[in-house]
Amino acid sequence: MKYVDEYRDAGAARRYADLIARAATRPWTIMEICGGQTHTIVRYGVDELLPLGLTLVHGPGCPVCVTPAELIDKAVELAARPEIIFCSFGDMLRVPGSGRDLLSVKAGGGDVRTVYSPLDCLRIARDHPDRQVVFFAVGFETTAPANAMVVAQAKQQGLTNFSVLVAHVLVPPAIEAILSAPHNRVQGFLAAGHVCAVMGIHEYEPIARRYRVPIVVTGFEPLDILQGILMVVNQLEAGRAEVETQYARSVRADGSLPAQALIREVFQVVPRKWRGVGEIPASGLGLREPYAAFDAERRFGPARYAGDVDSDCQSGLVLQGVLKPCDCPAFATRCTPEHPLGAPMVSSEGACAAYYRYRRPPAAAPAEERAS
Ligand code: SF4
Numbered sequence: 001m002k003y004v005d006e007y008r009d010a011g012a013a014r015r016y017a018d019l020i021a022r023a024a025t026r027p028w029t030i031m032e033i034c035g036g037q038t039h040t041i042v043r044y045g046v047d048e049l050l051p052l053g054l055t056l057v058h059g060p061g062c063p064v065c066v067t068p069a070e071l072i073d074k075a076v077e078l079a080a081r082p083e084i085i086f087c088s089f090g091d092m093l094r095v096p097g098s099g100r101d102l103l104s105v106k107a108g109g110g111d112v113r114t115v116y117s118p119l120d121c122l123r124i125a126r127d128h129p130d131r132q133v134v135f136f137a138v139g140f141e142t143t144a145p146a147n148a149m150v151v152a153q154a155k156q157q158g159l160t161n162f163s164v165l166v167a168h169v170l171v172p173p174a175i176e177a178i179l180s181a182p183h184n185r186v187q188g189f190l191a192a193g194h195v196c197a198v199m200g201i202h203e204y205e206p207i208a209r210r211y212r213v214p215i216v217v218t219g220f221e222p223l224d225i226l227q228g229i230l231m232v233v234n235q236l237e238a239g240r241a242e243v244e245t246q247y248a249r250s251v252r253a254d255g256s257l258p259a260q261a262l263i264r265e266v267f268q269v270v271p272r273k274w275r276g277v278g279e280i281p282a283s284g285l286g287l288r289e290p291y292a293a294f295d296a297e298r299r300f301g302p303a304r305y306a307g308d309v310d311s312d313c314q315s316g317l318v319l320q321g322v323l324k325p326c327d328c329p330a331f332a333t334r335c336t337p338e339h340p341l342g343a344p345m346v347s348s349e350g351a352c353a354a355y356y357r358y359r360r361p362p363a364a365a366p367a368e369e370r371a372s
Contacts, residue, residue, distance in 0.1 A: 020226065028187050034194075035058075064095055090114045126157075145256075169283055170282075187236060193218055196255060198255050198256050199260065214244070
C-alpha cells in the first residue's frame with residue numbers, strides 16, 4: 001500500500017537500528033507519547049531492534065485510558081436515564097468506572113449508541129426531538145476540532161436536546177507533569193504527529209528549553225518511530241534540547257490554524273483530572289460560556305467522585321512510563337481484554353492491550369496459539 005509499505009520496510013528498519021546503535025554511546029530513556037505509537041512499537045518489535053541501554057517507555061497518550069472514573073460514572077448515570085440517548089465512540093463502552101461500564105448499561109436496556117462521528121449525534125438529536133442526546137466528547141487535541149464543530153453546529157441549528165459530556169485532555173501539560181514528577185526518568189520524547197498536525201509545534205518549544213529535553217514530533221509507522229528515536233538520540237548525544245519534526249509529511253510548524261481557531265471559539269483551557277495520575281493544571285478543555293448550554297454537566301449535574309476504582313490496577317504508573325504493562329502483577333492473569341481491571345487493557349490505544357495482543361507471556365496465550 002503506497003505511503004504505508006515503504007514505512008514498514010524491514011531492511012530500512014535494520015539500517016536505522018544500526019544508525020541508532022552507532023549514535024547511542026550511553027543509556028537513554030525515551031517516551032513515546034501516543035498510544036498509537038506504542039502499538040506500532042510493540043506490534044513490530046521496534047524496541048527489540050534497539051541497542052541495550054536504550055529504553056522506550058510508554059506515555060499517557062491514550063484518551064480512553066486517562067478519562068477519570070468520575071466522568072465514566074457520570075456517563076453511566078446519564079446513559080441509564082430513560083429520557084437520554086447516550087452516544088459514544090466504541091472504545092469507551094467497556095472502560096470501568098468505579099462500578100459499571102457503559103456496555104452493562106446498554107445490556108440492561110439503556111439507550112447507548114456507538115457513533116463514528118460526533119456529527120451523527122446531531123442527526124440523532126433531530127430525529128428524536130422528545131429525547132435528550134448526550135455525546136461523550138473524549139480525546140486529545142486531535143478530536144477537539146470535530147467536537148468543537150459539532151457544538152458550534154448544534155448552536156447554529158438551535159438544538160435544545162443535545163449536549164456533550166466533555167473529557168478533553170491536552171498533551172503539553174501532561175509532558176510537563178511527567179518531567180516534573182520526582183520519579184521521572186524520561187530524557188527525550190517522541191511527540192504525537194497527529195496532535196501536532198492540528199496544534200503545530202510551538203507549544204513544545206518552551207518545554208524543551210525549560211526541562212532541557214529533546215522533543216521530536218514523530219509519525220506512527222515503524223520507520224517513522226525509528227527515525228524519531230535516531231533524531232532524539234542524536235540530540236541527547238550532542239547535548240541539544242530542541243523541538244524537531246520527523247513527521248514533516250503531515251505536520252507544519254504552525255499546525256492547522258482554522259482548526260485551532262475552532263477549538264478556541266468553543267473551548268477554554270481548564271484543569272483536568274487524569275485517571276491514575278491526578279489533576280494536572282490547565283490540561284483539559286471545557287466549554288466556553290457562550291456554549292455552556294450544551295454542557296451535559298450543567299444540564300444534568302456535575303460528575304462527582306463516587307468511590308475507588310480497582311486498587312490492583314497500576315495504570316497510573318503505566319501511563320507515566322514508570323511501569324511496563326507486563327510488570328503489573330495482574331497483567332494477563334486477572335486483567336485481560338475480556339475481563340479488564342483498567343482502561344489501558346480496554347482501549348485500542350492502551351499500552352496493556354498492546355502488550356497483551358502482541359507480547360503476552362506464553363503461559364497466558366491460548367493453547368492453539370502456543371501450539372502454532
Ligand atoms: S495490566 Fe490491567 S491491572 Fe495492570 S495496569 Fe494494565 S489495565 Fe491496570
